[in-house]
Amino acid sequence: MQGEGVDVKACLPNYDASKMMEKEEFMFTIVEKLLPFMQNVDPTGKVVNDLIPDGFYLVGDSNNPQHEWTKAIIDSVRNITHITPPDADGTICGEPITQEGVFIVPSAKFNLCSSVSGA
Numbered sequence: 001m002q003g004e005g006v007d008v009k010a011c012l013p014n015y016d017a018s019k020m021m022e023k024e025e026f027m028f029t030i031v032e033k034l035l036p037f038m039q040n041v042d043p044t045g046k047v048v049n050d051l052i053p054d055g056f057y058l059v060g061d062s063n064n065p066q067h068e069w070t071k072a073i074i075d076s077v078r079n080i081t082h083i084t085p086p087d088a089d090g091t092i093c094g095e096p097i098t099q100e101g102v103f104i105v106p107s108a109k110f111n112l113c114s115s116v117s118g119a
Contacts, residue, residue: 055084
């Protein structure tokens with residue numbers, strides 16, 4: 001994010017050792033400070049946040065795709081919320097979908113959670 005004009009240090013809450021900060025307050029402060037960098041504004045001034053797709057989606061690992069597992073998760077989540085539809089190009093986050101609500105990338109390359117544990 002540093003390369004995109006975001007000073008990550010400026011997005012961290014002020015630290016005061018004499019005060020306890022709740023985890024929720026800490027996270028809210030970070031999100032609140034990062035939000036302007038994550039929003040796109042159209043010519044009318046309306047915020048268009050197309051960087052984060054609407055709905056639920058999964059990112060699979062190209063080295064261990066687990067198609068059946070991701071399908072089971074998507075099928076279960078569908079009962080609770082809607083699944084992210086692909087955009088006009090047939091992608092989610094710029095990646096081609098492999099099944100409804102799922103795209104696959106090399107997890108280690110993007111430092112995704114599953115690459116840490118090998119899950």
